[in-house]
Every structure is written in C-alpha cells, then in structure tokens.
Amino acid sequence: MTAYGIRDARRKIGVTVGLVLLSSIASAQPSTPPAPYANTQLADPAKEASARALMETLRCLVCQGQSIADSDADMAADMRALVRERIAAGEKPASIRDWLVARYGDYVTYDPPLSGVTWPLWLAPIVLLAAGGWIARTSFRRRGR
Amino acid sequence: MIAEAGLAALWFAGALAALQLALATIGIARGREDVTAAVRPVAIVQGLLALLAMVLLIYVFLDSDMSVKLVVENSHSAKPWIYKFAGAWGNHEGSMLLWVTILGLAGGAVAVFERSLPERTLVATLGAQAAIALGFYAFLLFSSNPFARLSPAPADGLGLNPLLQDPGLAFHPPTLYTGYVGLSVAFSFAVGALVTRDVGPAFAKAMRPWVLIAWIFLTLGITAGSYWAYYELGWGGWWFWDPVENASLMPWLAATALLHSVTVLATRDGLRAWTIMLAVVAFSMSMIGTFLVRSGILTSVHAFAVDPERGAFILALLAIYIGGALALFGARIGTVRAGTTFDPVSREGGLVANNLLLSVILGIVLIGTLYPIVAASFGVQLSVGPPFFNKAAGPIALLLVAVMAVGPLLRWRRDDARAVIRRSLAPIIATLLAAIALLFVRPGILPWAGLSLAAGLAVASVAPLWKRNLRRTPLFTYGMVVAHLGIAVSLAGMASDSAFTQETLVAVRTGEPARVGPYSVTLDGISPVIGDNWSALEARLTARRGTSARVMHPQLRFFSNPPTSTNESAILTVLDGQLYTVLGQPDGQGRWQLRLWWKPFVTLIWLGGTMIALGGLLSLVGRMRRERRAAMREYWA
Amino acid sequence: MKRVALWAPLAIFALLFAVVVSGLIRPAGTTIKSAMVGKPLPRFTLPPIVAGKPGLGSATFAEGQPRLLNVFASWCVPCIAEAPQLMRLKALGVPIDGLAVRDTGPAVAGFLRRNGDPYARIGSDAQSAVQLSLGSSGVPETFVIDGRGIVVKQHIGDIRADDVAGILQAVKDAQ
Numbered sequence: 001m002t003a004y005g006i007r008d009a010r011r012k013i014g015v016t017v018g019l020v021l022l023s024s025i026a027s028a029q030p031s032t033p034p035a036p037y038a039n040t041q042l043a044d045p046a047k048e049a050s051a052r053a054l055m056e057t058l059r060c061l062v063c064q065g066q067s068i069a070d071s072d073a074d075m076a077a078d079m080r081a082l083v084r085e086r087i088a089a090g091e092k093p094a095s096i097r098d099w100l101v102a103r104y105g106d107y108v109t110y111d112p113p114l115s116g117v118t119w120p121l122w123l124a125p126i127v128l129l130a131a132g133g134w135i136a137r138t139s140f141r142r143r144g145r
Numbered sequence: 146m147i148a149e150a151g152l153a154a155l156w157f158a159g160a161l162a163a164l165q166l167a168l169a170t171i172g173i174a175r176g177r178e179d180v181t182a183a184v185r186p187v188a189i190v191q192g193l194l195a196l197l198a199m200v201l202l203i204y205v206f207l208d209s210d211m212s213v214k215l216v217v218e219n220s221h222s223a224k225p226w227i228y229k230f231a232g233a234w235g236n237h238e239g240s241m242l243l244w245v246t247i248l249g250l251a252g253g254a255v256a257v258f259e260r261s262l263p264e265r266t267l268v269a270t271l272g273a274q275a276a277i278a279l280g281f282y283a284f285l286l287f288s289s290n291p292f293a294r295l296s297p298a299p300a301d302g303l304g305l306n307p308l309l310q311d312p313g314l315a316f317h318p319p320t321l322y323t324g325y326v327g328l329s330v331a332f333s334f335a336v337g338a339l340v341t342r343d344v345g346p347a348f349a350k351a352m353r354p355w356v357l358i359a360w361i362f363l364t365l366g367i368t369a370g371s372y373w374a375y376y377e378l379g380w381g382g383w384w385f386w387d388p389v390e391n392a393s394l395m396p397w398l399a400a401t402a403l404l405h406s407v408t409v410l411a412t413r414d415g416l417r418a419w420t421i422m423l424a425v426v427a428f429s430m431s432m433i434g435t436f437l438v439r440s441g442i443l444t445s446v447h448a449f450a451v452d453p454e455r456g457a458f459i460l461a462l463l464a465i466y467i468g469g470a471l472a473l474f475g476a477r478i479g480t481v482r483a484g485t486t487f488d489p490v491s492r493e494g495g496l497v498a499n500n501l502l503l504s505v506i507l508g509i510v511l512i513g514t515l516y517p518i519v520a521a522s523f524g525v526q527l528s529v530g531p532p533f534f535n536k537a538a539g540p541i542a543l544l545l546v547a548v549m550a551v552g553p554l555l556r557w558r559r560d561d562a563r564a565v566i567r568r569s570l571a572p573i574i575a576t577l578l579a580a581i582a583l584l585f586v587r588p589g590i591l592p593w594a595g596l597s598l599a600a601g602l603a604v605a606s607v608a609p610l611w612k613r614n615l616r617r618t619p620l621f622t623y624g625m626v627v628a629h630l631g632i633a634v635s636l637a638g639m640a641s642d643s644a645f646t647q648e649t650l651v652a653v654r655t656g657e658p659a660r661v662g663p664y665s666v667t668l669d670g671i672s673p674v675i676g677d678n679w680s681a682l683e684a685r686l687t688a689r690r691g692t693s694a695r696v697m698h699p700q701l702r703f704f705s706n707p708p709t710s711t712n713e714s715a716i717l718t719v720l721d722g723q724l725y726t727v728l729g730q731p732d733g734q735g736r737w738q739l740r741l742w743w744k745p746f747v748t749l750i751w752l753g754g755t756m757i758a759l760g761g762l763l764s765l766v767g768r769m770r771r772e773r774r775a776a777m778r779e780y781w782a
Numbered sequence: 783m784k785r786v787a788l789w790a791p792l793a794i795f796a797l798l799f800a801v802v803v804s805g806l807i808r809p810a811g812t813t814i815k816s817a818m819v820g821k822p823l824p825r826f827t828l829p830p831i832v833a834g835k836p837g838l839g840s841a842t843f844a845e846g847q848p849r850l851l852n853v854f855a856s857w858c859v860p861c862i863a864e865a866p867q868l869m870r871l872k873a874l875g876v877p878i879d880g881l882a883v884r885d886t887g888p889a890v891a892g893f894l895r896r897n898g899d900p901y902a903r904i905g906s907d908a909q910s911a912v913q914l915s916l917g918s919s920g921v922p923e924t925f926v927i928d929g930r931g932i933v934v935k936q937h938i939g940d941i942r943a944d945d946v947a948g949i950l951q952a953v954k955d956a957q
Binding site for chain 3: 422426429436440442444453456457460463464467468471472474475478479511515518519521522526
Binding site for chain 1: 814815816817818884885886908909910911913914915916917919920
C-alpha cells in the first residue's frame with residue numbers, strides 16, 4: 001500500500017525510534033537486571049510445576065488483581081525468584097506461602113486459609129448445597145407419590 | 146452543538162420513560178384502555194431517542210471533538226477510526242449510555258414485536274421497564290453526563306488505554322450488554338406478571354424468546370471477552386475469577402437456569418415460582434455486576450476508573466429495584482403458585498436439580514466475589530481467587546454436567562430409575578472409558594474428572610437424536626443437542642488446557658532454539674516496526690514441528706498517548722492446539738526473554754462457547770417457527 | 783413452602799446490601815500493611831552498595847538504640863520528596879539506615895549527592911529479598927525498630943513534614 005520509498009524511510013525512523021524506546025524503557029525502570037530465577041524455569045520439571053502452581057496462587061502486591069505468575073511488575077519478578085529458589089532448595093510450597101502470609105497477611109494468597117474470618121466462606125458451598133437439597137425436597141414432598 | 150443535541154435527546158428519553166411509567170400505572174390502576182394504548186408508542190420513541198443519544202456520542206468521538214470532556218479523557222486524534230468509534234463505550238459514561246440505550250431499545254422491541262401477551266400484562270411489563278430506565282437515566286444525567294463540555298478545549302486528548310485498542314473492543318461490550326441488559330426484559334416480564342397475577346404457560350411462551358435472545362448474546366459476549374483477554378493480556382490464561390469476569394458470569398448462570406425453567410412453565414405449567422424468581426435474579430445480577438464494576442469497591446484489571454459517590458447512586462437504585470421486585474415476589478407469589486405435580490425422577494425433577502445446582506454455583510461465585518468486602522469490615526484484608534473458586538464451584542459444576550447428561554434422557558412427569566440407567570448406559574461407558582484412558586497421562590483430579598465427564602456428556606447430548614427420523618426432529622431439539630454438546634466441547638478444552646499446557650521461559654540469542662511441546666522455536670531476529678499510533682520491537686520466530694515451519698511475530702509495542710507498553714502475543718493455531726508466544730525484555734547481553742506455551746486443544750473452549758450460542762439460536766428459531774405454525778393452524782381451523 | 787420462606791430472598795438481599803454498604807463506607811484501602819509490626823526483625827546481612835558506607839545487617843538493630851530502617855531506591859520518585867524530612871530526623875539525632883532495593887552503586891551515589899545522605903549504613907537488596915522478608919510492598923517505606931530488634935512501627939509512603947512528629951514519638955517510646 002505504501003510506496004517503497006516511504007516504507008524505507010519509515011523503517012529508518014523505526015530503527016531510531018526503536019533504539020530510543022529501548023533505552024527509555026531501560027532508564028525508566030530499575031537499572032538492575034531481574035533476579036535470575038524471576039524468568040527462568042527450574043531444571044527439574046516436577047519442581048518447576050510445583051513452583052508454578054504456587055506462583056499462580058500468590059497475589060502481586062503492587063498490581064490491580066493479578067497473580068505473580070502473570071504480572072510484569074518487578075516486585076512480582078522478585079517474588080517469583082524467591083519462590084523458585086526456595087522450591088529448588090527443597091522447601092514445601094505450603095511453608096513458602098505461610099512465610100509470605102506471616103509478612104503480608106492473608107491478602108498475599110488467593111487461597112484464603114481456613115480461619116476465624118474465612119470459615120463462612122469455605123462453609124458456604126456446603127450450606128448452599130444443603131439449602132438446595134432442602135428446597136428440592138419440599139418441592140417434591142407435596143408433589144411426589 | 147452535537148453534544149448538546151445528544152444531551153437533549155437523553156433528557157427527552159428520560160422524560161418519556163417517566164411518562165411511560167405514569168401511563169402504565171394509571172392505565173392499569175384505573176383500567177383505562179385509552180391510556181394504556183399510549184404506552185407502546187411511547188416506549189418505541191423512548192428507545193429511539195436513547196439510540197440517537199448514543200449515535201451522537203459516537204459521532205462526537207469520531208469527529209475527535211476535544212471540547213467534550215469524555216473525548217479528551219479517552220480519545221486522541223491519531224487513533225484509528227475504529228478505536229474512536231468503539232472508544233465511545235470504552236469508558237464509564239459512554240458504556241453507561243450504551244447500557245441505557247440497550248435498555249430503551251429492548252423495551253421498544255417488546256413494544257413492537259410482542260403480540261401474544263394479554264394487553265394488560267404487556268403494559269405492566271413496559272411500565273416495569275420504564276421504571277428501571279428512569280433510574281438509570283437519572284444516574285446518567287445527574288452523575289455521569291457523557292456530554293459534559295470542557296472549556297477551554299485542549300489541543301488533543303489523552304488517548305485510549307492501549308489494552309483496549311483492539312477489535313475486541315468493537316465486539317465484546319455491545320454483545321455483552323445486549324445480553325445482560327437484555328435480561329431486563331425478563332425482569333420486567335416477571336414484575337408485570339406478578340402485578341397482573343398472570344403467570345402461566347402463555348406468559349412463559351411469550352417470555353421465552355426474549356430470554357433466549359439475551360442469553361445467546363450473553364454467551365457470545367462472555368466467550369469473546371475470554372478470548373480477548375487470553376490473547377491480549379499475554380499470560381496465556383482465559384479466566385481468572387476476577388470480580389468483573391464474575392459480574393458477567395453470574396447473570397449467565399441465572400439466565401441459563403431461567404431458560405430451562407421457562408420451558409417447563411411453557412410446556413408443563415410447572416416451576417412457576419422458580420421461573421419468576423430466576424427472572425428477577427438474572428437481571429438483579431446484571432445490575433449488581435454493573436455496580437461492582439463501577440463503584441471502586443473491588444480491585445480489578447478490568448474495572449473502570451471509578452468514584453464511590455457514583456457507586457452509592459447505583460446502590461440506591463439497586464435497593465429500589467431489586468428490593469422492590471423481591472418484596473413483590475414475597476407478597477404475590479403465594480397467590481399464583483400452582484401448576485402440575487411431578488415425580489422426583491422425571492425431566493421436571495432433572496430441571497429442578499439443574500436450577501438448584503446453577504443457583505448454588507451462582508451463590509458460591511457471589512459470596513466469593515463479595516467476601517473481601519465482608520472481611521474488610523472486620524478489619525482483615527484478604528484475597529479470594531482461582532484456588533477458592535475452582536475448589537468450591539468446580540466439583541458442583543461437574544455434578545451439573547452429570548445431571549445435564551442424564552436430563553434430556555428423562556421422561557416428563559414420571560420415569561423409572563432403572564430404565565433411566567439403561568438409557569444412560571452409553572454415556573456412562575464413555576465416561577468410564579475416558580477415565581481409564583486418561584489415567585495413563587496422570588492429569589490432576591479436577592481435569593481428569595472434567596475430561597471424563599465431557600466424554601460422557603458428548604455422547605449423552607447426541608443420544609436424543611438416536612433412532613429418530615432426523616428430518617422430522619424439531620429444530621429446537623437440535624438446539625438442545627448442539628448447546629449441550631458445546632458444553633462438553635468447552636469443558637474438554639478447559640480440562641485439557643489445565644492438565645496438558647506446557648510452558649517454556651528462556652532467554653535466547655538469535656539462532657538458539659527453544660523447545661516447547663512438539664515445537665522447536667528459534668529467534669531469527671528483532672526489528673523495529675511502526676504502526677498507526679504505535680511503534681514496536683518485533684521478533685521474527687520460526688516454529689518448527691516435524692517437517693513444517695511457521696513464522697510468528699510477537700511484539701513489544703509502545704504507545705505515546707497514553708505512554709505505555711504492551712505485549713502483543715503471536716499465536717499459531719493448529720488442529721490440536723495453539724502455540725502462544727510472547728516477547729519479553731532483553732537482558733542487556735544480547736539475549737531476549739521469550740515466553741512460550743503449547744496449549745493442546747485450548748481452542749475448544751471458545752469453539753464450545755460458540756456452539757452453545759448456536760444451540761440457543763437453533764432453539765429460538767425452532768420455537769418461533771413452531772409457534773407460527775400453531776398460530777397458522779388456529780387461524781385456518 | 784411456608785409463607786416465611788417466600789420472604790427469604792428479600793432478607794438475603796437486605797443482608798448482602800448491608801455488606802456492600804459497609805464496604806462503600808469504609809473502603810478497604812489499597813495499602814498492604816506489613817504483618818511484621820510487633821515481631822522481631824528477620825535476620826539478614828547485606829553487602830554495601832556505595833564506597834565509604836558500610837553494608838547493613840540485622841545485628842545493628844539489636845545494639846540497644848532505636849533506629850529507623852528506610853526502604854528506598856534511586857529510581858523512586860517519592861523518595862526524593864521525603865529526603866529533606868529524613869535529613870531533619872537525622873539532625874534531631876535519630877539514627878537512620880537505608881535499604882537500597884534493586885539498585886546499583888553509581889545510581890545510589892548520584893541520588894545521595896543530589897538529595898542528601900541521612901544514612902549511617904546502606905545495604906544492597908538487589909533481589910528485594912530483605913524487603914520481602916520485612917513485609918514491605920513498595921518504596922518508600924520506613925520502619926521504626928527498637929533497641930532489641932523488634933519492629934514497632936511501619937510508615938508506608940514518603941514521610942511528609944507532619945509525619946515527622948509521629949515518627950519521633952515512636953522512636954522515643956521505643957527507648
């Protein structure tokens with residue numbers, strides 16, 4: 001659609017813009033590279049799967065509702081590094097989660113632990129099913145044979 | 146000028162809604178037929194005026210009129226025209242105007258097309274619709290004016306959020322809103338029926354097409370939204386149980402239950418109270434969702450920029466509408482409950498189980514979504530996310546799938562349990578075979594159950610066609626078959642994605658291959674690219690599998706208005722899955738970060754969603770055809 | 783179904799409504815407070831990041847005198863705004879140590895040159911490991927730690943002029 005000359009000029013502009021942008025994204029962020037295990041997988045696939053499962057349940061503290069597995073934020077990267085390093089060292093996912101909860105409270109985990117505040121939440125499915133069953137029974141009792 | 150005309154159209158529409166409500170109330174209370182006759186035309190004009198206001202807002206956006214505050218805050222003259230057009234509803238005020246427009250048009254459509262209801266009930270329905278519209282017109286005009294001016298007009302606008310600059314913005318909101326604002330018709334029908342005490346098969350037959358239309362659009366809107374988030378956000382996920390996502394799922398769950406309930410009422414005169422209650426709940430969920438998304442009460446990547454004052458306004462509207470409808474239910478439903486009786490083991494019984502399970506899932510999603518607010522009032526900050534919802538709603542959804550498989554095989558009114566088991570033998574065997582076969586690949590327990598039940602459901606959904614004359618089978622039976630099969634397909638996709646996705650994160654140099662699933666992906670180079678209002682660094686990746694090699698171009702895209710960067714993923718779709726690639730940051734040593742996923746059969750999720758909507762469409766057409774044929778037969782008799 | 787049960791939906795709605803109203807009135811707020819307040823400071827040792835300034839270890843905080851631990855970075859804009867307040871606190875005799883998060887030597891040196899240097903020691907927290915172990919979720923944040931190594935107070939965000947009095951009081955109470 002564009003003439004060849006214009007495309008060539010655009011490419012030149014593109015290169016300049018690209019380099020400028022590249023350097024600008026570099027300077028607007030912390031000047032240190034991300035932690036080694038932030039974006040690198042563990043060598044052992046079972047451990048990596050376990051780390052990944054845990055990362056998907058931990059909340060990014062500086063985002064608008066994302067897990068640390070899905071976030072591009074630096075703090076999320078550091079938390080991923082922390083998770084992977086500890087799993088590689090043999091720690092259990094539950095203990096890593098407990099460590100983070102001891103620091104940030106229940107907000108940091110998407111899997112609310114059963115406690116005084118959360119028991120109605122976890123009990124709700126059972127209560128709802130029971131209520132449903134009761135409604136069904138009364139629906140039939142007058143009507144059944 | 147144009148903006149003022151739009152505002153004037155909106156005021157007129159609001160005035161007409163008030164008039165519509167007054168005429169309906171007086172006409173019914175005093176039994177004045179001359180008054181009620183005016184309600185239909187008023188409803189039609191009201192809808193058209195709201196549409197006019199929406200069209201004028203879109204015009205103002207397309208024209209990049211920077212004297213209008215909304216345009217300044219959400220648009221930019223350098224944007225492609227499609228994002229100026231769709232950007233009109235990519236913000237709170239504009240999307241609220243879209244909401245109200247669809248509400249008005251839905252009422253107008255009822256006024257034009259609804260001929261089978263008794264006039265009194267129809268007028269009550271239009272009155273209820275006007276009452277709802279009135280509150281939301283007031284909200285728009287007094288608290289979220291889309292046509293507010295900005296003086297002096299700036300040279301250019303702030304631009305549209307780059308994540309929204311995508312064809313998805315042109316498709317997803319209008320479709321979704323037609324769905325869940327369309328449920329207002331069901332709500333109004335229910336209120337109208339309670340007011341005139343006219344709940345019966347005729348009422349259900351009249352309401353059914355409206356429910357189906359809203360439900361089809363809602364299904365498509367949710368499916369499209371899921372796919373859009375999947376390819377746009379760059380993390381390979383398609384559902385996060387985010388509050389805004391839940392806000393669209395809850396009306397869908399209620400509408401699905403309503404859909405089944407209204408058929409029982411139409412054909413067997415059963416489940417009267419259920420049908421009315423579900424119709425009220427479905428639109429109530431829509432309104433609650435609208436509130437949650439705009440009040441700032443819950444954090445979400447999808448939420449609008451918000452304001453607790455506006456939240457309070459909508460909350461007041463909710464109290465009036467939902468509280469009013471539920472009070473009317475409590476007062477009147479005792480006098481309309483009746484209907485035929487049925488045995489627990491029967492199709493009606495299966496449909497009651499269906500309603501109940503859907504309501505339980507709805508309850509779980511609602512409680513999970515609102516729970517952080519409850520906890521905050523006790524001073525505790527917590528998060529409720531996918532681990533809770535999957536664990537709590539997942540097993541119940543699988544139970545529902547089992548009911549869905551057996552349901553269509555049940556007879557009406559009374560059936561024999563042993564005969565049912567005999568009829569269900571093929572699906573049961575399919576489930577068991579799948580379960581055993583899957584043990585060899587060792588998926589997690591929920592995906593394993595999901596895939597096995599999907600196999601059973603797939604067999605069960607085509608079972609009603611077995612041994613039938615396929616040319617004489619009614620179209621709406623095909624609708625049921627296709628819709629249920631769509632659920633099986635979608636479930637298979639979800640389970641497969643959950644169990645078999647493989648991910649590779651690497652930092653590679655040019656020429657270094659990376660393996661993911663059956664693919665070997667090599668980075669050939671990075672080049673800068675310029676688009677309409679963005680510039681990007683584009684990677685050229687070659688993905689090899691066996692003898693085939695395909696080229697993919699994921700990008701790191703940079704926008705200037707507003708200044709942000711996004712990941713544009715490159716996806717390769719093949720018959721047995723998708724290869725999903727994302728370009729990350731360079732590490733300063735000549736290596737580039739790549740995120741690669743191999744997702745087997747993930748496309749089944751959205752293919753299934755489309756099949757579900759298609760099934761609904763077949764049902765709609767089939768029912769309307771049958772009703773027209775019955776009407777013709779009566780006419781000629 | 784009994785008559786009472788027919789009013790159940792309205793009752794449930796009223797309950798939900800009350801929940802939501804309470805949420806609107808008392809918004810939860812988006813700042814995440816550290817759960818380490820009142821608990822002992824986790825053990826850590828961090829290398830120095832600028833020449834001439836020693837690195838930071840948790841042992842420093844158990845030497846009997848309350849100290850401030852300021853979590854900052856050269857790339858953090860509000861840190862520039864709070865620098866004068868930190869200098870004020872230092873002038874008032876409060877010992878301040880810094881935790882430089884995801885930062886490099888030259889960048890920190892430049893930051894201190896431009897904005898003043900209130901720190902006795904600065905530790906380099908390249909992977910935010912110590913920041914995470916403190917329950918801190920952003921920069922800048924300041925922790926008041928008493929002489930026995932217990933975290934007594936967390937101040938989230940930059941220290942404004944009117945926050946100085948509160949922090950001084952917390953330091954005095956921790957004596």
